[in-house]
Amino acid sequence: MGNVIGIGASPKRKEDQRFLTGRGNYVSDIKRPGMTAGVFVRSPHGHAVLRGIDKSAVLAAPGVIAVLTGEDVAADKLGSLPCGWGISDAQGVPMKEPPFPMLAQGKVRFVGDMVAFVIAETPEQANAAAELLSVDYEVLPSVVGVLEAVRPGAPQLFDDVPNNICCDWELGDKAAVETAFRKAAHVAKLSLVNNRLIGNPMEPRAAVAEYEPGTDRFTLWTTSQFPHVVRFLMGALVLNIPQHKLRVVAPDVGGGFGVKQFHYGEEAVITWAAKRVHRPIKWVASRSEGYVSDRHGRDHVTEAELALDETGKFLAFRVNTLANMGGYLSTFGPNIPTNLYGPLLGGVYTTPAIYCNVKVVFTNTVPVDAYRGAGRPEATFVLERMVDVAASEMGIDRVEIRRRNMIPKEAYPYQTPVLVQYDSGDPMGCLDGALVAADVKSFGVRKAASASKGKFRGLGYSTYVEACGLAPSRFAGRLGARGGLYESATVRVHPTGQVTVMIGTHNHGQGHETTFAQIVSEKLGVSFEDVDIVFGDTDRVQFGMGTYGSRSLVVGGAALSKATDKVIVKGKKIAAHLLEAAEVDIQFEAGKFSVAGTDRIKTFEEIAGAAYVPHNYPLEVLEPGLEEQAYYDPVNFTYPGGCHIAEVEVDPETGTVTLVNYTAVDDVGTVINPMIVEGQLHGGIVQGVGQALFENAVYDESSGQLLSGSLMDYCMPRADHMPMMKVATHSTLCTHTPMGVKGCGEVGTIGSPAAVINAVVDALSHLGVTHVDMPATPNRIWRLLQNASLPVAAE
Amino acid sequence: MKLFAYHQPDQIPDAAKLLTSIEDSKLVAGGMTLIPTLKQRLASPVALVDLSKLGNLKGxxxxxxxxxxxxxxxxxxxxxxxxxxxxxxxxxxxxxxxxxxxxxxxxxxxxxxxxxxxxxxxxxxxxxxxxxxxxxxxxxxxxxxxxxxxxxxxxxxxxxxxxxxxxxxxxxxxxxxxxxxxxxxxxxxxxxxxxxxxxxxxxxxxxxxxxxxxxxxxxxxxxxxxxxxxxxxxxxxxxxxxxxxxxxxxxxxxxxxxxxxxxxx
Incomplete structure (x- = not known):
């Protein structure tokens, strides 16, 4: 018995000791004997034919060991980078899925597309040699925007993908929606852009690869959120390496946000190359390289229409979106703007009919894939902006129109018209809580105070729900997933009672080493310090799908909970034998097995000891040892949600928007560690505020050059952009996860952009402004004010 | 970053002389612009002449x-x-x-x-x-x-x-x-x-x-x-x-x- 720290406590994070004292072990810290340095040569053009590559100058440069190109990949008959999801159009025609070679073949399709890999003795030599590669490009016109890409006559990325449309996807009952629109008392319309984002995890991507001829085994250390999936995709589908001959390790990883949940060509190239040169190789991306190769996020252009009756009840919602895929299909690419978008368009409302069409479009840009929230922030933004536009047009208060349409708490489980069934929730409770916490009642006083300083103040709401805990495999399979989405955990109890957990999720900032230890500490009654969580190594962890989609606690935690329960079941059998009682009479509580109604007990340590020294042990019916494993496949998504209220002040002289107050009341189900949940909400909200006010990936339309290609031009949110946030939870329990948890990793990012933009529009509504595209930069706001119907208030 | 020679003169005339005598040499003071430029390989001077040891330039x-x-x-x-x-x-x-x-x-x-x-x-x-x-x-x-x-x-x-x-x-x-x-x-x-x-x-x-x-x-x-x-x-x-x-x-x-x-x- 020791220091039990269980569910609901907020111990300091176990992992922070090593991070804060500089003892983390990141990929770029890894050094292998005889290690070489690899550098990728990337396309400087958005779109070009590769007419030829002359390696000779590079090969002659000092220290160069090898230069590999797409021709070498083709000669070795390696596979294309696979897409993990296959979606189809309304007729069931599969999406166009052109090959994505790990080094470009025939053509380059975005600035940053990989053309060659140069391996040299040192990074300096590799960098210097890489500059000598002579590539004969025939530059073609680029197309970077979705509207332009689908126009007749637009540059075509692939010969067999007409109009650059990968898939013309739809969801919902189109006819029912049309009928509802014909009967509507009011139709509100909105056109909007969901801006393109770049994830910018603090640690750039990196990889080290090694081949051991003695065992014919490969090891890849990579900055990944899902090493087992990389092993499968890369080993089985790209490099033809049997799974047992490939070890993938994702050690400490400095942030992911989705950017590191894909199988990247760099991983395949470096692993393949390590065997070719018979030397370990390290590659570490520079920040600039990350900008043109880390998968980007969002990038939608949308037209939406909401049909309402005369009382403001939503009758039908119709959404048409063009979604940018970039130059190739990334691992989850086509799934994000379709399956993770359309099913969320019901939001927390009772809208009976919804139709969504998404054209998934190739352009000469970095491939687009999941970024924190992934599809759900886009859906929430369309819906929550639409609600405000409708309220304003119909003269109904924004809170009141939400109340009139909200799913009441009693109506759960609630089947939406867009596939998903919400198991639990209380959106009205979150709204009521947030109204009080944000002190909405006295907003008028604050607005008047701002006005006296010549500033415009606005308040914005976002009442939202999301779907996470990815994912029920069978359901996902019907939607096009090509893999399972369960999770696994092994609980290994050592002879002395300490516990090592092997889990298939990956901790890269979320605090899993703490949260999962709390679950074990609570359930087994062992000391919090006596539990270690192992992840990120395919040789140590049985299997796993990794961390993304707010799934680690929901799916991984459930597997852990199940495995822990199995340990208790076995422990009871051992205790029954030792205590000479019937198994049904054994109780387990607070780390002690006891015979019900007696004072006869065995501690958890005693049982563990007996399991490993089975002298007095029921060997005829029970195996020695105390180690259990569980796989968990969820029966449904989980549906966290809540109400976010943003308050902004706009300086009409400069157009600057300042976020002055932020309140979030979220339903994330059971909270294991309140401090960690609060941190996740804070971080998520800041990223959403980043999208709303600052971040924007901008391409030059003709050349396909990324203009916002560094932190000097891509504005990340900073501490001084943020007010002190008020964050609270108003939880209903998930009805189908073992602990009632719902997940909290993405809610902040999903709820916040709409709240912020609704606040900006509110601040400017007296000038006739009805919509502001993200990011609401000073330049953009100033221009809106120049064009606004009323003169800007003078000083 | 590419390799370069590094000089740290303690007299202004010596610094000026280095600048004149070495083609493609550059002065570095705080380096807040120059160092990032070097790291990105956007500049590749043959030599850097560091001003930090020159007397009387501070204050x-x-x-x-x-x-x-x-x-x-x-x-x-x-x-x-x-x-x-x-x-x-x-x-x-x-x-x-x-x-x-x-x-x-x-x-x-x-x-x-x-x-x-x-x-x-x-x-x-x-x-x-x-x-x-x-x-x-x-x-x-x-x-x-x-x-x-x-x-x-x-x-x-x-x-x-x-x-x-x-x-x-x-x-x-x-x-x-x-x-x-x-x-x-x-x-x-x-x-x-x-x-x-x-x-x-x-x-x-x-x-x-x-x-x-x-x-x-x-x-x-x-x-x-x-x-x-x-x-x-x-x-x-x-x-x-x-x-x-x-x-x-x-x-x-x-x-x-x-x-x-x-x-x-």
């Missing part, structure tokens, strides 16, 4: 009618200087707004002025105050020093040793920070002297420039209202992904008013 002296700041004085020192704060508070304020704390500890006034980045802060203060740029060979008036995008009147082997600032009656700086880089999207420095007002703008165009109509108006009436109606022509102003030229022009007037406010407060 701030009070000469009564002028304040002299040694070229190797970091921004943080200027910002925290009681002397600068009392004699030219606008200049101390400007120094406190440059970059971030790390940049302000390393970056130097001489390096900033010699680099003449079109969005740097110091050029606005130097031109706005009509300072003298003291070099290894002469003193150059600010009005003759800044020649446009990254160009100055410095000869190839000439080294800035100090900046001499006339003490104004009042001075103020207002900066609208570029959202990502926090360089000046538009920065305006205004200084009132007994014989008139000088006003210099950074960030808006390809280099720092003065605005004579605003100077004339403020010389008559040193109050924000005097320039509220003066618009700047967009010709020659920068348009980029953060701000188009007309927005920058608008900001010049707004920031000029705020600079006057700052000078008066």
């Amino acid at each position: 701030i002296t009070d000469d009564g009618a002028t304040i002299t700041i040694g070229a190797m004085t970091p921004h943080a020192v200027v910002a925290a200087s009681k002397l600068v704060q009392s004699k030219i508070p606008g200049l101390a304020a400007l120094a406190s707004m440059i970059g971030d704390p790390a940049v302000r500890r390393r970056g130097t006034i001489g390096g900033s002025v010699a680099n003449n980045d079109p969005a740097a802060d110091y050029p606005a203060g130097v031109l706005g105050l009509g300072a003298g740029i003291v070099t290894s060979t002469r003193e150059i008036a600010a009005d003759k020093f800044f020649l446009g995008l990254f160009e100055t009147a410095l000869e190839p082997s000439e080294i800035i040793t100090a900046i001499r600032f006339p003490v104004p009656l009042k001075a103020g700086y207002a900066k609208f920070k570029a959202p990502a880089s926090r360089y000046a999207l538009v920065g305006v420095f205004v200084a009132k002297f007994a014989d008139g007002v000088r006003l210099a703008v950074t960030g808006a165009g390809s280099g720092v420039f003065r605005v004579p109509p605003m100077e004339a108006a403020l010389s008559q009436n040193f109050d924000p209202s005097a320039i509220a109606a003066i618009k700047i022509d967009t010709d020659g102003l920068t348009s980029d992904i953060h701000a188009e030229a007309d927005y920058r022009a608008h900001l010049v007037t707004i920031m000029a008013k705020r600079a006057v406010d700052a000078a008066l407060s």
Whole structure:
């Protein structure tokens, strides 16, 4: 018995000791004997034919060991980078899925597309040699925007993908929606852009690869959120390496946000190359390289229409979106703007009919894939902006129109018209809580105070729900997933009672080493310090799908909970034998097995000891040892949600928007560690505020050059952009996860952009402004004010 | 980064000689622009001549009618200087707004002025105050020093040793920070002297420039209202992904008013 720290406590994070004292072990810290340095040569053009590559100058440069190109990949008959999801159009025609070679073949399709890999003795030599590669490009016109890409006559990325449309996807009952629109008392319309984002995890991507001829085994250390999936995709589908001959390790990883949940060509190239040169190789991306190769996020252009009756009840919602895929299909690419978008368009409302069409479009840009929230922030933004536009047009208060349409708490489980069934929730409770916490009642006083300083103040709401805990495999399979989405955990109890957990999720900032230890500490009654969580190594962890989609606690935690329960079941059998009682009479509580109604007990340590020294042990019916494993496949998504209220002040002289107050009341189900949940909400909200006010990936339309290609031009949110946030939870329990948890990793990012933009529009509504595209930069706001119907208030 | 030779002379003539004798050599002061450029392999000088060991290039002296700041004085020192704060508070304020704390500890006034980045802060203060740029060979008036995008009147082997600032009656700086880089999207420095007002703008165009109509108006009436109606022509102003030229022009007037406010407060 020791220091039990269980569910609901907020111990300091176990992992922070090593991070804060500089003892983390990141990929770029890894050094292998005889290690070489690899550098990728990337396309400087958005779109070009590769007419030829002359390696000779590079090969002659000092220290160069090898230069590999797409021709070498083709000669070795390696596979294309696979897409993990296959979606189809309304007729069931599969999406166009052109090959994505790990080094470009025939053509380059975005600035940053990989053309060659140069391996040299040192990074300096590799960098210097890489500059000598002579590539004969025939530059073609680029197309970077979705509207332009689908126009007749637009540059075509692939010969067999007409109009650059990968898939013309739809969801919902189109006819029912049309009928509802014909009967509507009011139709509100909105056109909007969901801006393109770049994830910018603090640690750039990196990889080290090694081949051991003695065992014919490969090891890849990579900055990944899902090493087992990389092993499968890369080993089985790209490099033809049997799974047992490939070890993938994702050690400490400095942030992911989705950017590191894909199988990247760099991983395949470096692993393949390590065997070719018979030397370990390290590659570490520079920040600039990350900008043109880390998968980007969002990038939608949308037209939406909401049909309402005369009382403001939503009758039908119709959404048409063009979604940018970039130059190739990334691992989850086509799934994000379709399956993770359309099913969320019901939001927390009772809208009976919804139709969504998404054209998934190739352009000469970095491939687009999941970024924190992934599809759900886009859906929430369309819906929550639409609600405000409708309220304003119909003269109904924004809170009141939400109340009139909200799913009441009693109506759960609630089947939406867009596939998903919400198991639990209380959106009205979150709204009521947030109204009080944000002190909405006295907003008028604050607005008047701002006005006296010549500033415009606005308040914005976002009442939202999301779907996470990815994912029920069978359901996902019907939607096009090509893999399972369960999770696994092994609980290994050592002879002395300490516990090592092997889990298939990956901790890269979320605090899993703490949260999962709390679950074990609570359930087994062992000391919090006596539990270690192992992840990120395919040789140590049985299997796993990794961390993304707010799934680690929901799916991984459930597997852990199940495995822990199995340990208790076995422990009871051992205790029954030792205590000479019937198994049904054994109780387990607070780390002690006891015979019900007696004072006869065995501690958890005693049982563990007996399991490993089975002298007095029921060997005829029970195996020695105390180690259990569980796989968990969820029966449904989980549906966290809540109400976010943003308050902004706009300086009409400069157009600057300042976020002055932020309140979030979220339903994330059971909270294991309140401090960690609060941190996740804070971080998520800041990223959403980043999208709303600052971040924007901008391409030059003709050349396909990324203009916002560094932190000097891509504005990340900073501490001084943020007010002190008020964050609270108003939880209903998930009805189908073992602990009632719902997940909290993405809610902040999903709820916040709409709240912020609704606040900006509110601040400017007296000038006739009805919509502001993200990011609401000073330049953009100033221009809106120049064009606004009323003169800007003078000083 | 590519390999280069590194020299650390302790006499100014030695530094000048190294610059002349080694083709493709560069001076490094704080290195806040040069080092990132080297790391990105955008520049590859054969040799760097480090100014940090040269004597007498650091520190701030009070000469009564002028304040002299040694070229190797970091921004943080200027910002925290009681002397600068009392004699030219606008200049101390400007120094406190440059970059971030790390940049302000390393970056130097001489390096900033010699680099003449079109969005740097110091050029606005130097031109706005009509300072003298003291070099290894002469003193150059600010009005003759800044020649446009990254160009100055410095000869190839000439080294800035100090900046001499006339003490104004009042001075103020207002900066609208570029959202990502926090360089000046538009920065305006205004200084009132007994014989008139000088006003210099950074960030808006390809280099720092003065605005004579605003100077004339403020010389008559040193109050924000005097320039509220003066618009700047967009010709020659920068348009980029953060701000188009007309927005920058608008900001010049707004920031000029705020600079006057700052000078008066």
